[in-house]
Amino acid sequence: MRRHFKAKVIDNNFAAESFKLITLSPASEVSVPLPGQFYMLESGRSTDPLLKRPFSIFRLNDGCLQFLYRVRGKGTTSIAGFNRGDFINVVGPLGKAYPDPEGPFIAVAGGVGIASLYSLLEKKRGKAMLFYGARNVRELICFEEASKLSAKAFSTTDDGSSGVKGLVTDKLSEFIKNEGRSMPVYACGPHPMLKKVAEIAKHNNLKCYVSLEEHMACGIGACLGCVVKSKSSAVEYEYKRVCKEGPVFDADEVLW
Amino acid sequence: MRRHFKAKVIDNNFAAESFKLITLSPASEVSVPLPGQFYMLESGRSTDPLLKRPFSIFRLNDGCLQFLYRVRGKGTTSIAGFNRGDFINVVGPLGKAYPDPEGPFIAVAGGVGIASLYSLLEKKRGKAMLFYGARNVRELICFEEASKLSAKAFSTTDDGSSGVKGLVTDKLSEFIKNEGRSMPVYACGPHPMLKKVAEIAKHNNLKCYVSLEEHMACGIGACLGCVVKSKSSAVEYEYKRVCKEGPVFDADEVLW
Amino acid sequence: MIAPNLAVDIAGLKLKNPVMTASGTFGYGEEYADYFDLNALGAIVVKGLSITPRTGNPTPRIVETPSGMLNAIGLQNIGVRTFIDEKLPFLRQFDTKVIANFFGDSIEEYAECARMLSDAEGVHALEMNISCPNKQEGWIVFGTDPMTMDKVISVTRKSTALPLIVKLSPNVKDIGQMAKIAENAGADAVSAINTITGMVIDVRKRMPVLANKTGGLSGPAIRPVAVRMVWEVCRAVKIPVIGMGGIMNAEDALQFLIAGARAVAVGTANFINPSAAADVVEGLKLFLQDEGVSDINEIIGTLR
Amino acid sequence: MIAPNLAVDIAGLKLKNPVMTASGTFGYGEEYADYFDLNALGAIVVKGLSITPRTGNPTPRIVETPSGMLNAIGLQNIGVRTFIDEKLPFLRQFDTKVIANFFGDSIEEYAECARMLSDAEGVHALEMNISCPNKQEGWIVFGTDPMTMDKVISVTRKSTALPLIVKLSPNVKDIGQMAKIAENAGADAVSAINTITGMVIDVRKRMPVLANKTGGLSGPAIRPVAVRMVWEVCRAVKIPVIGMGGIMNAEDALQFLIAGARAVAVGTANFINPSAAADVVEGLKLFLQDEGVSDINEIIGTLR
Numbered sequence A, B: 001m002r003r004h005f006k007a008k009v010i011d012n013n014f015a016a017e018s019f020k021l022i023t024l025s026p027a028s029e030v031s032v033p034l035p036g037q038f039y040m041l042e043s044g045r046s047t048d049p050l051l052k053r054p055f056s057i058f059r060l061n062d063g064c065l066q067f068l069y070r071v072r073g074k075g076t077t078s079i080a081g082f083n084r085g086d087f088i089n090v091v092g093p094l095g096k097a098y099p100d101p102e103g104p105f106i107a108v109a110g111g112v113g114i115a116s117l118y119s120l121l122e123k124k125r126g127k128a129m130l131f132y133g134a135r136n137v138r139e140l141i142c143f144e145e146a147s148k149l150s151a152k153a154f155s156t157t158d159d160g161s162s163g164v165k166g167l168v169t170d171k172l173s174e175f176i177k178n179e180g181r182s183m184p185v186y187a188c189g190p191h192p193m194l195k196k197v198a199e200i201a202k203h204n205n206l207k208c209y210v211s212l213e214e215h216m217a218c219g220i221g222a223c224l225g226c227v228v229k230s231k232s233s234a235v236e237y238e239y240k241r242v243c244k245e246g247p248v249f250d251a252d253e254v255l256w
Numbered sequence C, D: 001m002i003a004p005n006l007a008v009d010i011a012g013l014k015l016k017n018p019v020m021t022a023s024g025t026f027g028y029g030e031e032y033a034d035y036f037d038l039n040a041l042g043a044i045v046v047k048g049l050s051i052t053p054r055t056g057n058p059t060p061r062i063v064e065t066p067s068g069m070l071n072a073i074g075l076q077n078i079g080v081r082t083f084i085d086e087k088l089p090f091l092r093q094f095d096t097k098v099i100a101n102f103f104g105d106s107i108e109e110y111a112e113c114a115r116m117l118s119d120a121e122g123v124h125a126l127e128m129n130i131s132c133p134n135k136q137e138g139w140i141v142f143g144t145d146p147m148t149m150d151k152v153i154s155v156t157r158k159s160t161a162l163p164l165i166v167k168l169s170p171n172v173k174d175i176g177q178m179a180k181i182a183e184n185a186g187a188d189a190v191s192a193i194n195t196i197t198g199m200v201i202d203v204r205k206r207m208p209v210l211a212n213k214t215g216g217l218s219g220p221a222i223r224p225v226a227v228r229m230v231w232e233v234c235r236a237v238k239i240p241v242i243g244m245g246g247i248m249n250a251e252d253a254l255q256f257l258i259a260g261a262r263a264v265a266v267g268t269a270n271f272i273n274p275s276a277a278a279d280v281v282e283g284l285k286l287f288l289q290d291e292g293v294s295d296i297n298e299i300i301g302t303l304r
Ligand SMILES: Cc1cc2nc3c(=O)[nH]c(=O)nc-3n(C[C@H](O)[C@H](O)[C@H](O)COP(=O)(O)OP(=O)(O)OC[C@H]3O[C@@H](n4cnc5c(N)ncnc54)[C@H](O)[C@@H]3O)c2cc1C
Pocket: A038, A049, A051, A052, A053, A054, A055, A056, A057, A067, A068, A069, A070, A071, A072, A073, A074, A075, A076, A077, A112, A115, A116, A212, A213, A214, A215, A216, A247, D063, D064
């Protein structure tokens, strides 16, 4: 099983304005990824952009790896330029997966954070209470499909163009308060959202797992570029590698 | 008339193994190029490759600019990756054209040097004695079309896979010796070939124009990167810019 | 919205905007007049001049490197006289400041060159390129040796009343200290950075690609080093600083301005995009409008 | 055809091939064992070690630049003790030399660190990273000040019998001269180059992107500078030189070898291609076969 392989681009189409879905067919036998793990994808043929870019596994589909990504800077712009039939270099699966929820669970996705949670919803079909926030309805990608995979699903948007207008964390608070259920929380999204989710979970005594992001060079634990401050019994704090000890962390471990 | 413009890629296909023909439709009104002039073509979206690359105008076709190029290093590999529908930045037409031959003339092409002479053959249909040398028959691109545009046409290949086996300059010498005609010579190809052609022309008292190549950064006369040593009455030698005073030079001017 | 103010003042030299061209990358200006209106620029810095013409180095003179290029032009130029007679009249047509970059092989040549240029109508400031070896004193590069540098600037200072900009070499340990020396020796402003010395080897031929063996690295590859050095220079001196090195667009230029540079110069980018310098001016305007800032001077040196 | 000889000798240290990994880009080796057989390498150079563990800098610690990257890891490491106890046993499994890169805040720390590492089984050579500031003497960077450099090397030299490699900083005026100082102070070999200091500014936030403000530039962007500096070092000293800076493939490695380096190190490339170092070994073999050269030592220092 190779963790560094070439893969053929099967498709690389827009899923929404500025969001693309790339489907890759590995050229050799590769490991099966677990929900929450990620891959480093080649960002182009030349040395600019230079580094690979990290993306959560979105779905495994017919032996193909799918990634849902937002076209942002020069790396993702370059990846958006790959055509069907091109071969690209891939490293993965990498990092720690979400621990398997035993029963029903809460999933909180902020924006493209849905990419990291989607395969967990698929795996635990009908078990999730999904909270999915985005800027507007256009950026609420595959909400319908995700809803079908969930027991319940709520959406929020900044502009009210779908679901409740406001923050996904407010909706989450409200839900927990009203329904008062004791389920573990799984979250992926922007840092401020994760911090808030962690607070809500702590306040309600819920177990909470967050998937973090940091600038990465290697993705395999060698460069120490991607660290986050985390609690340590011995010293004031300790730096853990998002790519190796993460990207999924117990929210309690993180020094927010 | 803009000399710095965007152009749409209409086609970018292989003309032969490792040779491609790119067809560009300028997005704004542009000047008509003359045979022997060249353009600087964008070498990709990122800063690696960084500089534009120089290419002779091959043909003007239906308002489109065509360039015939050999895929060599990272710049041409990147250009080979442009797809139909892409827009690329172009600067040109640049440099001095071939002086118009008044009557019949000799054209000597080495390899992809045919790109620079082809439009001269087209313009002076039926007037050229064409001598075209290449490594092998596969690299003797569009010899048939070029022959049709010429009064006479001879090919030579290093391996004898088409025409005479041997150097194009030997064939040229033989022709001039046997037929003894007095025609101006127009040549484009590798430096050693051009040097030899210039010697043959001088020896036979024929006027000779050569199109030279040098590493270029700007293509417009600003960087002084592309100079060639040329004769000067005042000093020992003088550096002339291939992009501005050339690429076509009177062979007599050049300090070989 | 009112157009934001882009004008800056470099030691009394009033520029309509902080964007200049870097010496050696813009010829004598005329090469670019086909591509945009030269009036768009704050200043044009011309190719380095010497008292007498120079033929320069043999070829190849340039080679591309990852996100950069090496050049070893060897300071080919037409000489001060021909510049004044044949190139300056063209440049005088424009409402854009003209800065003459110059160099010499000896202290006397620097001083003489500055004197000749100061007398010419239409030269608004001088930029001393001190990244050249001192022929008389054992080929020590003027700009990397504190003593030699101090001497050549002090002497040249006395030979011109024009604003004197000293262009710093990055091939030093502490560029801030070198800037301080320039300031103390009488420079009105400093510019940084010149190219970083590099080499590329053709592994099949076992030979350097450049005929001159080494050349100067420029382009985006050096930008992070240039930004850092310009920031160090800005903290070391009180005189205005002109920043350059790998600027391709307005955002790149802003890095230098925020680090403290009063103006910037666009170099290698001119080769890739002939209207790069004018595009930077436009991009700065847009940035200021976008950020709701009315004056570029409110951006300069705002690094937190 | 017989396989060409790739073995080289660095101050008595026999490497099966001239390809090493650059410190800080290969962790402690184990991170890469999933990607290729570590036996393929001439040597593994581990992440820089200090006597006690270091937490390193706050994040962001890295940022990409054109054809390069800046890092400000801040020398985070597990400390010599933990390295010896927990990492070295793994590395001893391989028939590949292990070179321990180390540093300190003071001369005493350097010496003590060298001593501790020398006693450990399975450390075959030491590489001193002198691009660190001297806490005791006004934060002067050891590797950019001749006097401080001479002192720290001389003292450390006495505390180890292992081959001592001194890793040179490129942030100096004359790296050849610095190499000479290292040679005279007792270094068995020198390696070059370490990263070049740079900065990237977020123009919207008016803040450096890196929490540490500046970082070290590595990757292909610096290769032309690295090749030039390694060439200068090779001409300045008689001890073996290890070349690095932007090596992505065998051709890049060959530039350093032809310039005179006895071995090379692959750094940033490991991040982009986890088997980059092993690929360089393969590429060197192919090159030698292609050129009909039977021994890599016949390539070293052949620049014309
Ligand atoms: C474990 C992990 C999983 C991720 N999964 C996804 C996903 O499934 N879909 C998706 O759209 N995005 C995902 N991201 C974020 C994605 O990696 C960044 O958007 C991308 O690297 C931006 O690259 P760029 O060159 O286009 O942007 P630029 O802003 O130009 O990037 C410049 C540099 O910053 C780094 N960088 C910028 N933003 C981020 C970020 N948020 N996280 C990490 N590095 C960053 C880049 O890698 C690059 O080195 C993930 C990040 C991590 C760490």
